[in-house]
Amino acid sequence: MHVPISLSVCFVLAATVVAQKPHPCKSPPLMVGRLSLIYPKGEMFVYERFTYDALGKRIRLRAQGVEHNHSFYEDLLMLFREGVVYQISYKNQTCTKKPMDMPFQPIEIPQDATLQSQIILGSSSGPGQGLLVNNWMGEIPEQKAKFYTTFTEFGCLPLSSLYTTDETGWILSSFFDILIGIDDPQDFIPPDFCDTTKPVDNELVVTDFFEALKNN
Template identity: 50%
Template sequence: MQTLALVSITLCLAVNVWAQKPRHCRSPPLVVGSLTVSAREGEFFAEAKYTYDALQKRVRFREFGCNNSQSFHTDKLILFRKRVMYDISYHDHSCKRIPLRVHFHPMEVPREAKLLSEVVLGSSSAPGQGLLVNIWVGNVSETGGKYFSTFTEFGCLPVSSIYYSNSTGWVMTSFFNNMNGIGNPEDFIPPDFCMRKENEETEWGTERDFFEALF
């Protein structure tokens, strides 16, 4: 009898979990992982390793890719609290210090986003064969852009994002190999040669959004 009662309670809890409507969520504050970005109808493609710190509002990207048939490699350190982005090159020990005119946007489901659907990537026929995710849609009022973002139901980790604005066109991002925590805090310390006065760049045009900062 006790076994039957336990099974009944377990089933009720399971039904309640699956019946809950997906909620807006925020990713863990410290994450490392990889991503790919494709834009401009395939003319721009990049793969990057990133380190993300929402507590101190800073991100490090190390990416390589192809832009208009030209290969490139970049290393960007973005410190939102200090309102500066470092474009770093260890090859020739050069560094551009670029004033940052954009605000930090945490990896999260924005409050104004609307749930499009909840789906399983892969298969739900057996444990471990699928991943439950939520697809959200919304608009970015600051840039006039719009997005479709996919986050895991458990853990609130980003899976993919499709973004569009008149200035960037369609930007497709896929995330993979995400892990909680930061392995190397020195990722957020600019190298010594970035502190040289000749490496400072004082102009950066008009305000841009986060995706334009990457480009």
């Protein structure tokens, strides 16, 4: 019986070793957090609070930033299933409803991404002193884009993403202060002063994220 037992131990060990290699993963479907976005070619710097619901394909973004030395504030409710974005201003009690032609992009490591390295930010010498993360890279042929992204090993949480094309130059997104779950489900409900029944103006279709931020 020794040989079968040893063999099965070997199989278990082999399975463990295979399992230890990081694999592309999906972030938790419900998250709140913060994000900074640096886009040098567009002379744009944005700091955002986000509420993210991958189940309902909904994102709420409260962004403040600078573009070409002009500062802006945007409060966006993006409902991808309905193909609608609301631009909300509590100060002015105004709300603009626009059609949105953008696919919902879940926060995840694409399946065809390549693991570059696994590293510890800080140290594993003491508790609370380090964070085990994986660095990935990949390409998006249809956008002629490359990306480099870092996610935590435990929890599959995003840390940073560097996206680069010849056209855009590099765009760096850095995530932090993430909590798993949604603290306020009302974030996804348009405020009372939004006329949700109003038909959208199809001449103002929002097709990318920067456009949504800039249309203020």
